Amino acid sequence: MNDLSKPTIYDIATKAAASPSTVSAVLNGSWKKRRIGAETADRIRQVARELGYSANIQARALRTTKSGIVGMILPQHDNSFFASLSQAFTEASRERGAMPAIISTRRDRDQEVDSLWNLIGYSVDALMIVGAKAHDELHEICRDANVPHVFVDQPCNAAPSVVSDNAAGVEELTLAILDRAGAEIGEEIYFLGGDSHLYASRKRIEGFQAALRQAGLPAIEDRVLACGYSRTASFYSLQDLYGRLGRLPKGLIINSMGCFEGTLEFLSELPEQEIAMCHFGVWDYDPIAALCRISMPMIRQKAEVMIRKAFVHLDARDTAPSLTKIKPELILPRTL
Amino acid sequence: MNDLSKPTIYDIATKAAASPSTVSAVLNGSWKKRRIGAETADRIRQVARELGYSANIQARALRTTKSGIVGMILPQHDNSFFASLSQAFTEASRERGAMPAIISTRRDRDQEVDSLWNLIGYSVDALMIVGAKAHDELHEICRDANVPHVFVDQPCNAAPSVVSDNAAGVEELTLAILDRAGAEIGEEIYFLGGDSHLYASRKRIEGFQAALRQAGLPAIEDRVLACGYSRTASFYSLQDLYGRLGRLPKGLIINSMGCFEGTLEFLSELPEQEIAMCHFGVWDYDPIAALCRISMPMIRQKAEVMIRKAFVHLDARDTAPSLTKIKPELILPRTL
DNA sequence: CTGTCAAGCACAATCGATGGTGCATTGTGC
């Protein structure tokens, strides 16, 4: 063994006076099946420990075509929901003895596809695809490369998918707002942010309208300001609404943390009393936001549950299309 | 080629009537050096495209002992500073054509060590170690396994390290608070959170005291409440201080977002006017916090710069101990 | 004393890509 490189089973074999195949069998646990003597096994393990052996996983992967890598493709790390997913994914991978490879791709089709090919080059054992733009394309590549995969957040109708129950969540959130606000709110409740081309936004808007219906309010189309997910777009969209109404609406459902930032940015220019006249509700949860001086309900998506469900599909090598909806949690503000 | 598995250079070689080594040379770009004819090269590339070839990176890694993987070990994904580091790391890896493997280890020694061995099994090309508890041990393992590595956030004095300039940042932050508060603040300014056994906290406390000195205030020891990084610990620590003083202090420097959450939780029980009497400053930046109704300066660590500097060490295969301090940015609240 | 059998292990092929070496061609100069 060269001092600069890691010891191999051959080094161990030499030192323990055994054959490489015996060493391999002992070290990967199949030695019972191969009828290796207990003392030989002990001797080999001893030498392995002395040498500080750790298997070359590339070599094993080459032979077995199983890499031990589970991949996750997601839009960004610096977003609290996606970060919770990463965290839960890492922990679930650890339980399975696999190595997580989490790649963020900025909702960019090319980056998504490149990263996928890259992961396939590493023979990923399984893949979780979160909020992907090119979901259908990614699915086809995975199918052709025979990689088990699940979609999360943004479903694909040709593969197993796990999403938050967007409609139910927003419906509950909206009803909570209507309830807190009482009759005074009239018909003046708005939905801010999101992109109606995307599944999640569409479902949330449906939930919003279902809540209005349930409350006996007309589901007026222009109450939905689907201006995208960005902070600045929401800022301007809200500014525009404020201009039209001459004040804030009575109720405002906000579609994401990014939009909430835009909202806060706009609010920071308004006096306290004006803000107090509006009832806010936010999809997604952020601990700081939950404690900020504006009291409002929030929706917390159950990242850990979603990851667990997603792994169930991967573990079962289930390829049939399916859609699992996880009901998010409504976090009511502490009543002071 | 078996239909279920990916095509290999052998499949291409057969179909293009060439040898596997030629195919390899063409596909990895070394064909000029190996004097392969341009038309042969074209033919091979054509076949490769038809077959949807992508290299088996495990096999390449086995042969070349370069995996193309760059690893990052960090405490958690769901923290805005660490999440920015992950994001910057991913982008920097992409530029280098490497695959990022980001593993969170919950500040747990065993998880840190396990993950490191795991990464070594994959022959990681380079490693970034963020906020590690077992930094010295990790360094030794990396050294023995001959893995280029850099420490970030928590330095190791035996290897290159990149950290925020904690002392300078807190000093600036504290001076900003003292400046905003004016003479009224007297000596009543506190530092909340952190662990004085950890490098970062120690330096921040030094910065705090340097600022006091500079302002001509005595550096009284018990102005530092190093209660740890957790939300609940900060909550109780602040509650305790409030009890002792009978009210909030005039100034409060908060050591992290987690501590800030605890602070907000405590403040949420106080009336607005009391809160307005205290000047807050926070180490770390969070967009929501920046927009919450409490106006305060914040320190934003430069995650992207830190990652870039760290990669400089890795790329240069620089193993000499060194400590690069990146000055964080002071974000002043918008003056309304 | 020979045949049978299990226990205990070694041998060698294999996974896919790489790169050193070396064998044919074709081209050039005298």
Place this chain on the structure above:
DNA sequence: GCACAATGCACCATCGATTGTGCTTGACAG
């Protein structure tokens, strides 16, 4: 017409672990 150099490519060993196959012992029955 011949030596010699490019040119273009094929052969083969190799990376480290896995696994089907088969060899060698010793025990024991007949």
